[in-house]
Amino acid sequence: MKRLAGARAFLTCAACIVLSMLAIAAFTGQWPLGRLNQYNSYSLQAKAWLEGRLDLGTDYEWLELAIYQGKYYVSFPPFPSYLLLPFVAIFGVQTPDSMLALLVALIGIWHCCGLCRTMGLSTGSTVFWTLFLYLANGWLFISVNGYVWFIAQNLSWTLAMAALYHARKGRGTAALAAWACSVGCRPMQALYLPVLLVMLYRTERQRDTVSTPLLLVARRWYWALLPAAIGGSFMWLNMARFGNPLEFGHNYLPEFTRISTGQFHPSYFLPNLLRLVTLPSIQSADGRLSWPIVNGTAFYLVNPIFLTAAAVCACHMISPGPDRRDRVIGILNTLLTLLYICIICCHRTLGGWHFGNRYLLDVMPWIFWGMIRRKQAVKSAMYYTLPYFAFGAAVNFIGTVAAYNHWI
Helix, strand or coil: CHHHHHHHHHHHHHHHHHHHHHHHHHHHCCCCCCCCCCCCHHHHHHHHHHCCCCCCCCCCCCCCEEEECCEEEECCCCHHHHHHHHHHHHHCCCCCHHHHHHHHHHHHHHHHHHHHHHCCCCHHHHHHHHHHHHHCCCHHHHHCCCCHHHHHHHHHHHHHHHHHHHHHCCCHHHHHHHHHHHHCCCHHHHHHHHHHHHHHHHHHHHCCCCCCHHHHHHHHHHHHHHHHHHHHHHHHHHHHHHCCCCCCCHHHCHHHHCCCCCCECHHHHHHHHHHHHCCCEECCCCCCEECCCECCCCHHHHCCHHHHHHHHHHHHHHCCCCCHHHHHHHHHHHHHHHHHHHHHHCECCCCCECCCCHHHHHHHHHHHHHHHCCHHHHHHHHHHHHHHHHHHHHHHHHHHHHHHCCCC
16 A cells, blocks of 8 residues: 555656646747757767767867866766766767656656655655655756756756665665765765765664664675765776866866866855845836846745745754754754855856756755654645745746746
8 A cells, every 4th residue: 555655646746747847848849859959068978988088079169168188078077978878879969868857857756755755754745745846946947958967967866865765765775876876966965975874874773783883884884885886986087087086177167267266266155145045136117027047046936945944844843852863863964955055155156047046956855855854844834835835836937938938
């Protein structure tokens, strides 16, 4: 019965989300099997690898490429190219990126529903909160095509969700491997490793398998083999291309090499923080809101999960019941999320062209997990959150259509 209920929840969520994506495609032309992807950096990189070289061999002026020692490299972390290798071998560089983006989305939805079920949420709560996360918080914009910026973030979201799900189930190898792959899409996902380790340790303790962290390491050391191999491959590629195992290439983009402050600098923090809280302006001519489509806008308008999760966690913390261990892992997750946001605010941009707050998507799977851990609180919050959910879903749907059609 539990499996049947889980399947119903997944199918309901998948149908609602896919239909929303198809509705966006009907207005924008972003069909899963529609136009060819001109921002196909990962396919070009996979093609170069299959031809036996690490650089692209030539410049593609419309792409963000790192220039190092006179050669042109894809400047983004490489994991998506790993996945595209067999497709490039079959289709060449015109891989079905948008269809792959849809498949990645479905895998993420499955893991999200599974995570909700492992946390003890009912079928109704699972459907509500999964739809809340996917439809009302900026994810729609990055899901409808395979552009180089968006496919990596879509993959990172799904992999983070998979890491949380498998950690909750006590599957150490799968959880850490998924986390390692997510780092190969969005490097700062590395910050959340302590959360996964604490989750795995607590699961093992509940099974009476281990009593101390050292005993966990002694008995489950093999969990680290696959993620170490994945991470080692990234570091080897970085070393072979840029002479630094931690350099993925973004520091060698012309937009950063031309300025003294570079990619990250404290001087970026305050302007970016203000962008995250500033309301859209009102156009005096017709009274419409002027929504920013470069580097983000007020996070509370396009990402209801932040205020909702804060309210849920606050209610949970002041109510009787949460034990010390529950508080510790919740505080750890919150502090790492705040650190993540501080770091992205020190980046020169907040994601370039997009609708919403694209960089904030990276922390949402972790915020979501932190919220649904409070089972009773999220059950009560469903009814109060519904208007905010509807508002966020409407804003994101309309904003995604408007941005892709260049109406704003």
